[in-house]
Amino acid sequence: MNLDIIQNKGLKLTKHKLAILKLFELHKHLDAHKINTLLNEEGNNVSAATIYRVLASFEKNGVVVRHNFNEDQAVYELADPNHHHDHLICTKCNKVIEFYNCQIELLQEEIAKKNSFKIINHHLNLYGICSECKKT
């Protein structure tokens, strides 16, 4: 776990932060509400305010990355700067599948160059129906 990242910034390593980090090892993609539910289930009562504050702090310090797959609520995942990836999102069951395609990455760079644009970040979200949901 990236406990070192947290402590190197003068942040304190609290029970709640640990509990939230642990959740991310079990569930790759989590939103604030889901975190709240899961923590409650394990008897860990954490206020919503704290969850948002922890997530904001984690994001600022590069521990997690925030996504906006749908307009409703933000989804977070552990940051991994060495393994960029994009997402397939099932609009039925909300399952998220990660993928990486270096040809697409290269084409994006070309497009940026053509438009004299300096890319800082990008999101490629493919929305559709996953194999499970296609059956039903």
Add this chain to the structure above:
Amino acid sequence: MNLDIIQNKGLKLTKHKLAILKLFELHKHLDAHKINTLLNEEGNNVSAATIYRVLASFEKNGVVVRHNFNEDQAVYELADPNHHHDHLICTKCNKVIEFYNCQIELLQEEIAKKNSFKIINHHLNLYGICSECKKT
């Protein structure tokens, strides 16, 4: 203008709807707040509720498309089913540049197939600094 689309669905062609449609011919990308401001500037006082209702109706009927470039508010543009495109978004001045790359589209299809996924929609947003903003 796609006035026919509106009327063929039993919708009424009101002054407000016309005014909003006209705005989209001048500004490709608009959010509810911007629309409100622009309408006020031309002396056209329209309540926020109406703007949201018109946009929702337009979206439902395929007149406009909604985007969530940033987490704050939704951005709309006129729908054009024959000319799909993706976006470069300047994080400094919020300028939006459209692009289309058929190789990327093909690669997306491949990825979907590999994951037994049926793509319904996708968003490719490249965030960065535009040529104008790079200078300053």
Add this chain to the structure above:
DNA sequence: GTAATTGCAAACCGTTTGCACCCGA
């Protein structure tokens, strides 16, 4: 000890909705 963290409740902000009135076809 002291600065970061937390819980609570209230505030925020974009968006939606209930209701009574208005208007386009």
Add this chain to the structure above:
DNA sequence: TCGGGTGCAAACGGTTTGCAATTAC
């Protein structure tokens, strides 16, 4: 006429914040 459209104010839902108490280091 009549069903869609509109304004107003209140509601909503995710998220943020002020404040006083708590805790990690």
